[in-house]
Amino acid sequence: xxxxxxxxxxxxxxxxxxxxxxxxxxxxxxxxxxxxxxxxxxxxxxxxxxxxxxxxxxxxxxxxxxxxxxxxxxxxxxxxxxxxxxxxxxxxxxxxxxxxxxxxxxxxxxxxxxxxxxxxxxxxxxxxxxxxxxxxxxxxx
Ligand code: DQA
Numbered sequence: 001x002x003x004x005x006x007x008x009x010x011x012x013x014x015x016x017x018x019x020x021x022x023x024x025x026x027x028x029x030x031x032x033x034x035x036x037x038x039x040x041x042x043x044x045x046x047x048x049x050x051x052x053x054x055x056x057x058x059x060x061x062x063x064x065x066x067x068x069x070x071x072x073x074x075x076x077x078x079x080x081x082x083x084x085x086x087x088x089x090x091x092x093x094x095x096x097x098x099x100x101x102x103x104x105x106x107x108x109x110x111x112x113x114x115x116x117x118x119x120x121x122x123x124x125x126x127x128x129x130x131x132x133x134x135x136x137x138x139x140x141x
Contacts, residue, residue, distance in 0.1 A: 001042075001068040003135055005034060007049040008056055008075035021101050023127055030128045037132055043139070053077060057087045060095075069094045069138035071131050078103070078113040089118040094141055096134035099124035 007027060010017060015026035025033075031047045034040070046067070048059045056077070060070070072095055077084050088095045095118070102125030103110040116122045121137050123130040 001139065002044045002046070002066065003138055004059070004063055004067050004070035004072075005031065005045055005047045005131060005135075006056060006059060006070055006072040006074075007047075008073060008077050009051045009053075010075050011073060012049050012051065023100065025128065030131070033128055034131050034135070037135075039132070039139075040135060043135075045135075053081055053083060057083060060087045060091050063093070064091050067093050069096070069135075069141060071096045071098050071134035071138070072115075072119075073098045073100065073131075074115060078115055079109055080114070082114060085115045085118055088115055094120045094138060096120055096137050097122040097124075098130040098134050100127050100130065101125060 011027055014022055014030060015024055027049060035045055050056050070093060074084055074097065078097065097113060097115055097119040104124065113122060123133050126133060
């Protein structure tokens with residue numbers, strides 16, 4: 001099966017960015033850890049990161065009809081982007097929303113996700129494990 005792993009704005013700075021909240025591993029290390037999970041050895045994973053909303057939409061659109069699902073950590077776009085929500089609603093594959101931190105226990109503006117109800121599940125507060133859990137949810141579909 002073929003899955004997208006999408007990271008949104010500021011996640012390129014993982015490891016250096018607010019490490020008490022997001023941990024000390026870099027995005028490359030997190031992606032390598034995901035790629036090496038034995039549960040996923042038979043799957044093809046496509047990793048993508050962008051700080052630009054439109055690039056994330058283009059990534060979702062261009063994989064229409066090509067993947068079996070996506071996990072997305074939308075970063076702060078979860079709280080602000082109706083365009084991202086519409087793109088997720090538009091594509092023909094299931095999407096799981098992942099956040100490293102527990103957005104429900106942080107600032108008020110983070111508690112609201114505009115994409116949650118167009119995603120099949122939201123996983124937050126589990127660190128990098130959240131991506132693996134999300135991919136396992138997709139594999140069961
Ligand atoms: C985040 C949570 C968001 O609120 C924040 O803007 C991020 C990272 C997370 O992974 O916990 O950039 O998505």
